[in-house]
Amino acid sequence: MSSTTALNASRRARELAALTDGTTVDLIVIGGGITGAGIALDAASRGLSVVLVEKHDLAFGTSRWSSKLVHGGLRYLATGNVGIARRSAVERGILMTRNGPHLVRAMPQLVPLLPEMTAASRALVRFGFAAGDGLRKLAGTPAATLPRSRRIDAQRAVALAPTVRRDGLDGGLLAYDGQLVDDARLVTAVARTAAQHGARILTRVAASDATRTSVTLTDVQTGESTDVTARAVVNATGVWAGEVDDSIRLRPSRGTHLVFDAAAFGNPTAALTVPIPGEINRFVFAMPEQLGRVYLGLTDEDAPGPIPDVPHPTPSEVAFLLDTVNTALDTALGHDDIVGAYAGLRPLIDTGSGRTADVSREHAVTESPSGVISVIGGKLTEYRYMAEDVVDRAVTLRGLTAGVCRTRNLPLVGAPSNPVATLRSPAELPSSLVARYGAEAPNVIAQAGCERPTDAVADGIDVTRAEFEYAVTHEGALTVEDILDRRTRIGLVAGDRSRAEAAAAEMLAAAN
């Protein structure tokens, strides 16, 4: 492992130019979401030569629009699929304890016991939470990492979620699950760790005409194209998979979240988890997030037709989320309280009819008549397992010479045992910086060349100028949007975005 983890414009230019020399690589991965980044890491750490290409930016697609939860697999248990549920809990444990402990925290989820919640529904939640504890134990994740579920009294419930309705509140049920500081930051960390193991990570490079052994790559910035040959070609383009391989049929489903100032929910420390009226086992969540926000999600709507680059929430989804959460609040929230919103498309496998909420989240690996190996479906939580599965298949199908999968014990950039870690004591730096960069946080400040590196990028935004610079010098950001919308999530709130734009432009200009 000799390569540096730093991704930037000059490395991209160098590695892209080197691809024109006609050498054959072991694996080309198309798509720089969590699935593609995970595959690049798995393959590179087994000793394969890997090129990952992403048409836009890392985490441009669905991977930045998730609920940012690292699930324990309860929903699979509810549908009787114990095997997948267990696997999800195992992957959660691996990410939280070994691969990326700095990126995931234990998030309390509070189901308030309000009068309209029936005895049957209370019993179901209690049973579900107990089953979740069982899964956690089965997966070997200690209670020190994810505390046990329990019943709490009304006073404690109000302390955790201060705006919860007090009238008739009979306490609450509390359980813990994994919460990412940010999904796009997980993708960046995985991609940089892949680069650390020698993978070439090339953003703003679009793939077309993919076959068993070749792909046309087009530099989106210059329009120049080159054909690259490979021993295996993997399509990890999520909801766009059918554009790369026309034998694939997906049934995208849209999920929407609304963004609020945390103050609108009384600065909660737990995710307020509200049963959807008339549904047996579905909830909306108001989750505390970085930068002083709460994200309220989520919907599950059929989204047929052409796939947009960036999906948008519909008015009916916004109304549904507000109406549902308001059933559990003392003072109703309205449209004026919403400071941002986002929607993403789940890359679900087309199983025909039925509600999208009931379609399996299981992934599938297929080889099309063109010889492209595609991975479809799946969840962010299981990216490591999916990557292992895909690389195993590619190795077998193409007779590649590769080592065994190493990712179970492989620390991502920012994890304390990754060689780039420099943090001695977490008290040395602001907690928000450590939450985003883990043990790499001191590098962010120490390597900054800008003026006033520890100043905020704009008043009231808890992101330092050094972080913007690091996005450009180390995290592959090539544009203002990459910095505001994916390396940080400032762009989710329009007012914050316009205040931080100048600092982002300044860091890009300084690097060029």
Ligand SMILES: Cc1cc2nc3c(=O)[nH]c(=O)nc-3n(C[C@H](O)[C@H](O)[C@H](O)COP(=O)(O)OP(=O)(O)OC[C@H]3O[C@@H](n4cnc5c(N)ncnc54)[C@H](O)[C@@H]3O)c2cc1C
């Ligand atoms: C609303 C919502 C909430 C979710 N919440 C959770 C959650 O809490 N926990 C969880 O585990 N999972 C969750 N999921 C599921 C999870 O987000 C997805 O399964 C996962 O992000 C899919 O990642 P991907 O890499 O397969 O796809 P994507 O992230 O979409 O990546 C595909 C990439 O391919 C690129 N691309 C497309 N065509 C080309 C081309 N021709 N050349 C080069 N690049 C190309 C795109 O630009 C894109 O960046 C959620 C999904 C949604 C929609």
